[in-house]
Amino acid sequence: MDAALNDCLRHYELTLRGRFAAVTDVLRTLSNLQHERDFAQQAQALALERLGFELPADWLASAWVQGVDMSAMYAHCLFATIAASVDHAGIDQACWQPRMTLQSVHWHALGFHTIDISPCADGRLQGLLPFVLRTAPAPFVWVKAYAGALFDVEHDVADWTQRELERLTGAIEGGDRLDYLKVAAYHYSSSAPCDQGCAAHGSHDAAAVAAAIERLHALQVAVDNTYGHGAAPQVLLLGVDTDCDAIRIHLPDASGQLRAERYLDSAALYRATLGLSADAAQQALDAALQRYATELGGAALYHLPHGLLGLAQAWLVGNFSQLDYVQQHHGGRYAVIGHDEAFVCAGEAVPSLQLRNQFYFAHLDTVEEGAADLDVGARIFQGLNVQRGLPLPLLVHFTYSARVPGSRERAVARGLRVAQAARERFAHLAERGLLHCRVAVSERHSGQRLEWADAPAATVAGH
Numbered sequence: 001m002d003a004a005l006n007d008c009l010r011h012y013e014l015t016l017r018g019r020f021a022a023v024t025d026v027l028r029t030l031s032n033l034q035h036e037r038d039f040a041q042q043a044q045a046l047a048l049e050r051l052g053f054e055l056p057a058d059w060l061a062s063a064w065v066q067g068v069d070m071s072a073m074y075a076h077c078l079f080a081t082i083a084a085s086v087d088h089a090g091i092d093q094a095c096w097q098p099r100m101t102l103q104s105v106h107w108h109a110l111g112f113h114t115i116d117i118s119p120c121a122d123g124r125l126q127g128l129l130p131f132v133l134r135t136a137p138a139p140f141v142w143v144k145a146y147a148g149a150l151f152d153v154e155h156d157v158a159d160w161t162q163r164e165l166e167r168l169t170g171a172i173e174g175g176d177r178l179d180y181l182k183v184a185a186y187h188y189s190s191s192a193p194c195d196q197g198c199a200a201h202g203s204h205d206a207a208a209v210a211a212a213i214e215r216l217h218a219l220q221v222a223v224d225n226t227y228g229h230g231a232a233p234q235v236l237l238l239g240v241d242t243d244c245d246a247i248r249i250h251l252p253d254a255s256g257q258l259r260a261e262r263y264l265d266s267a268a269l270y271r272a273t274l275g276l277s278a279d280a281a282q283q284a285l286d287a288a289l290q291r292y293a294t295e296l297g298g299a300a301l302y303h304l305p306h307g308l309l310g311l312a313q314a315w316l317v318g319n320f321s322q323l324d325y326v327q328q329h330h331g332g333r334y335a336v337i338g339h340d341e342a343f344v345c346a347g348e349a350v351p352s353l354q355l356r357n358q359f360y361f362a363h364l365d366t367v368e369e370g371a372a373d374l375d376v377g378a379r380i381f382q383g384l385n386v387q388r389g390l391p392l393p394l395l396v397h398f399t400y401s402a403r404v405p406g407s408r409e410r411a412v413a414r415g416l417r418v419a420q421a422a423r424e425r426f427a428h429l430a431e432r433g434l435l436h437c438r439v440a441v442s443e444r445h446s447g448q449r450l451e452w453a454d455a456p457a458a459t460v461a462g463h
C-alpha cells in the first residue's frame with residue numbers, strides 16, 4: 001500500500017468536498033443573518049473567509065427589504081466554487097500527480113502510445129484515473145465518458161485515425177512499436193446490484209458488460225474494415241464496483257474475444273494477498289496473472305511486464321492501494337453508494353475535477369441528443385436538491401481549440417443553445433427559480449480555466 005499517495009488523495013478529497021460543503025454552510029448562516037443591520041458586511045466577510053470570494057453586493061444591499069434570494073445565491077456560490085476548483089486544480093493535485101503508480105513514462109514501456117478510456121458518465125466513476133486506477137493524467141490518456149460506457153464508434157475511429165496519422169508521420173516517439181489502446185469501463189454495485197448498478201442499463205450488470213464488449217469489438221471491426229486487417233486498436237474491458245472501487249479487468253482471449261465471465265477480480269486478489277509480505281504478494285499476483293493468461297489460451301501472447309497483462313498488473317497494484325484507501329477512510333464501503341453529486345454538467349466534462357460523485361455528467365452536443373441523460377440528472381437532483389428547496393445547478397460546458405479559427409465562438413454558441421433548450425425542457429423548474437444554468441467554455445490545450453460565456457445566473461433565471 002502506498003500510504004504517502006493515499007494521504008495526498010485524502011487531502012485532495014477533503015479539500016474539494018470541503019469547498020462545496022462550505023457553500024451550504026455559509027448560506028445557512030446567511031439565511032439567519034439577513035435581517036441584521038450590518039448584514040452586507042457580515043455576509044461579505046463570511047464569504048471571503050469561508051468561500052474565498054465576494055458575493056454580489058447589490059443582492060446583499062436589498063436583503064433587508066425582501067430577504068436574499070437563497071436559491072439564486074446558492075447557484076451563484078456553487079458556480080463560483082466550480083470555477084475556483086478548476087483554477088486551483090494544479091495546486092490541489094500537485095501532491096498526488098507525481099506519486100501516481102502509472103506515470104507517462106510507463107506507457108511506452110507497456111507498449112502503448114494512446115490510452116482512450118470511455119467510462120460510464122455516472123458521477124461515481126469521476127475518480128477513475130487518480131483514485132481507482134492510480135493513473136496520472138497525461139495528454140495521451142483520454143477520458144471520454146458516455147452513459148452506459150456506450151462510446152461513439154465513429155468518433156473513436158476519427159480519434160484513432162488522427163493518432164495513427166501522427167504515428168505514421170513520426171510525431172509519436174517510438175511510435176513504430178507502440179499501440180493504441182481502447183478501454184471501456186462499465187460499473188456495478190456489489191451490495192445493491194439491482195438498484196445501484198448502471199442506470200443506462202437498468203442496473204442490469206450482464207447487459208452493461210455485453211453492450212461494452214459489443215462496442216469494443218465494433219470499433220476493432222470498423223478500423224479493420226476501413227484501414228485493412230490488423231490495423232485495429234487493442235481493447236480492454238474494465239468493471240468498477242462503485243461501492244468500494246474494486247475493479248474487474250477483462251483481457252481478450254487468444255482469438256481476440258473479450259469474455260464477460262473471464263476477468264481478474266481485484267477484490268478477490270486483494271483478499272488473497274492481504275497479510276503477505278510485499279514479495280510474497282507480488283509473486284501471488286504474478287502467478288494469478290499467468291494463470292489468467294493461460295485460461296484465455298493466450299499464455300504465449302501475454303508477457304509480463306509488457307502489454308495488456310503488464311497493464312493489468314499495474315492497474316491491480318494501483319487499485320489495491322485504493323481498496324486500502326476506501327477501507328481506511330470509508331469503512332470499506334462508501335456511506336452513500338448511490339448518487340450524491342453537487343451539480344449537473346452537460347456537454348463536455350470538466351476534466352480537472354477528478355473526484356467520485358462531484359457532478360452528474362450528460363455528454364451531449366444538443367439537448368435532443370442527450371435528453372434521456374439530462375432527464376436522469378434532473379430526476380437525481382429532484383431528490384438531492386429540489387425537495388429541500390435548493391435549485392438544480394446546471395453547468396453547460398464545451399471545450400474549444402485556440403488553434404482552430406472560430407472554434408471558441410462555435411463552442412459558446414453551442415453552449416448557449418444547449419442552455420436555452422435545457423431551460424425549455426425543464427421549464428417547470430426554471431419558472432419556480434429551481435433551475436440555474438450557466439455556460440462556460442475552456443481551451444482544450446492550455447490548463448482548462450473556465451471562461452463564463454453568459455450573464456450571471458440570477459439574470460438568466462429571471463430575477
Ligand SMILES: [Zn+2]
Nearest residue numbers: 120122198199
Ligand atoms: Zn452507468
